Amino acid sequence: MEATVSSILLSLALATFLTCAWKAVNWVWLRPRQLERCLRDQGFKGNPYRFLYGDYKEFASEIKEARSKPPMESSDNDIVPRVIPFHQYFVNLHGTNYFAWLGPKPRLNITDPKLIKEILSNIDVFRKPAMNPLGKLLLTGVVVHEGEKWATCRSLINPAFHLEKLKLMVPAMNSSCCEMISKWEVLVSTKGSCELDVWPDLCNLTAFLPTKANRRMKKLYNEVGALVRKIINKRQLTTNGEEGDNDLLGILLKSSLEATDQEQGRKNIKLTVEDIIEECRLFYLAGQETTTALLVWTMVLLSNHQKWQALAREEVLEVFGESEPNFDGLHQLKAVTMILNEVMRLYSPDALFVRNIHKNTKLGRFVLPAGTEIMVPIIVIQHDAEAWGEDSKYFKPEMFSEGIAKATDGQGTFFPFGGGRRICIGVNYALVEVKIALAMILKRFYFELSPSYVHAPSLLLTVQPQHGAHLILQKIF
Numbered sequence: 001m002e003a004t005v006s007s008i009l010l011s012l013a014l015a016t017f018l019t020c021a022w023k024a025v026n027w028v029w030l031r032p033r034q035l036e037r038c039l040r041d042q043g044f045k046g047n048p049y050r051f052l053y054g055d056y057k058e059f060a061s062e063i064k065e066a067r068s069k070p071p072m073e074s075s076d077n078d079i080v081p082r083v084i085p086f087h088q089y090f091v092n093l094h095g096t097n098y099f100a101w102l103g104p105k106p107r108l109n110i111t112d113p114k115l116i117k118e119i120l121s122n123i124d125v126f127r128k129p130a131m132n133p134l135g136k137l138l139l140t141g142v143v144v145h146e147g148e149k150w151a152t153c154r155s156l157i158n159p160a161f162h163l164e165k166l167k168l169m170v171p172a173m174n175s176s177c178c179e180m181i182s183k184w185e186v187l188v189s190t191k192g193s194c195e196l197d198v199w200p201d202l203c204n205l206t207a208f209l210p211t212k213a214n215r216r217m218k219k220l221y222n223e224v225g226a227l228v229r230k231i232i233n234k235r236q237l238t239t240n241g242e243e244g245d246n247d248l249l250g251i252l253l254k255s256s257l258e259a260t261d262q263e264q265g266r267k268n269i270k271l272t273v274e275d276i277i278e279e280c281r282l283f284y285l286a287g288q289e290t291t292t293a294l295l296v297w298t299m300v301l302l303s304n305h306q307k308w309q310a311l312a313r314e315e316v317l318e319v320f321g322e323s324e325p326n327f328d329g330l331h332q333l334k335a336v337t338m339i340l341n342e343v344m345r346l347y348s349p350d351a352l353f354v355r356n357i358h359k360n361t362k363l364g365r366f367v368l369p370a371g372t373e374i375m376v377p378i379i380v381i382q383h384d385a386e387a388w389g390e391d392s393k394y395f396k397p398e399m400f401s402e403g404i405a406k407a408t409d410g411q412g413t414f415f416p417f418g419g420g421r422r423i424c425i426g427v428n429y430a431l432v433e434v435k436i437a438l439a440m441i442l443k444r445f446y447f448e449l450s451p452s453y454v455h456a457p458s459l460l461l462t463v464q465p466q467h468g469a470h471l472i473l474q475k476i477f
Ligand code: HEM
Pocket: 142, 143, 144, 154, 282, 283, 284, 286, 287, 288, 290, 291, 294, 348, 349, 350, 353, 354, 415, 416, 417, 418, 419, 421, 422, 423, 424, 425, 426, 427, 429, 430
């Protein structure tokens, strides 16, 4: 009897071991080889799969090499090889229809705007990739949710970004900007001009908390979490930013809560306090990094293109005169809007996005096997000479003089905020914030590149200036 029990246990252990071993072998060897055959049969090209590591070594060495390259000419906008160097490497080896191995997972490069449109419009099929534990620490909330949970969160948060809510945030945005401007005014006060790395100040400006932006994640998370909890507990929400150090966050949060209250009544949906904290942390990260990137490259490009800087300043003075920027005036800023579009085309803050194929899926003439990933390199498409002309790397805001649809001929070759139903939720917020900041800076300072500026755009979550943004600011009297 005892012998039978132990032989059953042994068989069970053996069966479990064999199942696990089979799954492991399938994951690291059999499945990747199957995927590779399937992709090659459809004309995609890439390195042969290498056990477990795939192309990690190539990714790492290309990124390392790009970061240690000598700086570029400051007028050179051909930044793709520097920002996503692995892309250039694989294109050189295999052409644009390439796949690269992220461990045992092949990632396909997709640059055809028609296919991208298909990807963006089928959000249930082309999903965000599952986050690893480290990624989950960084990003949570609506940006990573899928299906029902995503739809619920998005519909509850959306009202916080409606135009009438953004209008309420303008005074708070003005006042954070005033702090930075006052600091710069002190710096230029003695000589009339000064040399300054504007990057750290712009990072602080776009942080929701006007207190020092803390870039260490844990502390940042605790700060935002504690603040949100405090506001929720006390329900001390104001609509005009009187709360002091929680103005923008407070307003965003209040709108989210109001919307949550209403929607919950209607749909019987529940967002927990933790859900809301997650969303606010996400806004902080997703919003701060990208908006700062847009602002800093705008200052760098306007330093290189003084004609456009003068034009933008003239427009700002014409619209706002002596007063601080206001919401309604922002819509009249035509040259500024053209400039921002062109900056986002050349220096797209988000350089790329990724989707996961979780079941065999048709895309154009291809059938992509489950387990494949797709990479859409936004910045590559926005630099493409076929779409934007031979001078696609030049700064030409005039291309946007009749709007985005005209500039792109409706081809979908400009999408710095993504697209489809998962388009950036903060698009209007970001543009209002950047326009206010830029208008306030233009009104008070002329700016140009300092001789110590080193042009080295690189990708670190967003496209950032690797060695800061050293400019010379000159006070306008
Ligand atoms: C210039 C500034 C910004 C740029 C260029 C930008 C770009 C993007 C892009 C490309 C996506 C789509 C990613 C994908 O499809 O995988 C996205 C999504 C998102 N962005 Fe932004 N963003 C900016 C500012 C902001 C701000 C200010 C906020 C919030 C305050 C924000 C919150 C989000 C969220 C929550 C999503 C996920 C939306 C969803 O999946 O439904 N972004 N952004």
